[in-house]
Amino acid sequence: MEPVYRGLGRCQCCFWLAVAFDILGLVVLLIGVFVNVFFYDLLIYAGAIVIFLSLVWWVFWYSGNIEVPPAELEDDVGLLKKDKGGLSGISGALRRFSSRVSSGIRNSFRRNGGPSGRPTCARAQRSATGASVTPQAEQVAVSMATVSPQENFPHAAVSSVAACTIQMPRTSTEISPT
Structure with a gap:
């Protein structure tokens, strides 16, 4: 049985890191605005950057709590149902044909040296x-010489x-x- 997550969800550490970054950024930003120091602009920019970096933790927390039912994951991760009726034969044949074509193209690049840039x-x-x-691959020596403007x-x-x-x-x- 899977555990039931309430409140903050699965990624609680990402949530608390996001909150900590927001609080720290806001404190640094407000110190830069209201305290009379000569490096106030550094504090304002640093606070804004820390608040911006908290967005990374918010995205991690949000994406870590997205729940997708297994029925929607079937086709995406290759879990195909066996009882799909008449379409399973056609879709299976198309999937095998697509796999053969793509592996044939991939293997032809490997045989011919591929688009390697060399x-x-x-x-x-x-x-x-x-x-x-x-x-065979060998080391090639390249010599360079300076050319004066008089040589044409x-x-x-x-x-x-x-x-x-x-x-x-x-x-x-x-x-x-x-």
Whole structure:
């Protein structure tokens, strides 16, 4: 048998923390308004911030006390009734079809490298025996050089890493005298 909660509900600690934050914030705010100190603005802002932070505890208390009957939770958490009549066959088939499609898409991303943000090379390296070998992750050294404003070479730097050619245009920064 589940315990019966009265008055404040299940999350009593969140309720009391919210009340404490409200009281503390109000006290600090009122001290900043009515007491003649040179840092009154700090107290006013701090009190308002503490009152604002009490909203977090109020939301926790409120959401912790929401009661949802198990009949409404059935479909949301996957608890399906067995005696739903003619729709159980159709809905079960649709659920299985949806699961297969989504797992197929997910697995195709895993096989193809996925949308990971890293550039992938379309070509594989050939080993000495002629077998195709996919490139392994390796460390790439990048050198940077400063370019003076007098150099105006419109050429591109070319780097070849693991059978991938990456071209990067040279850029320079103009500095105006101040």
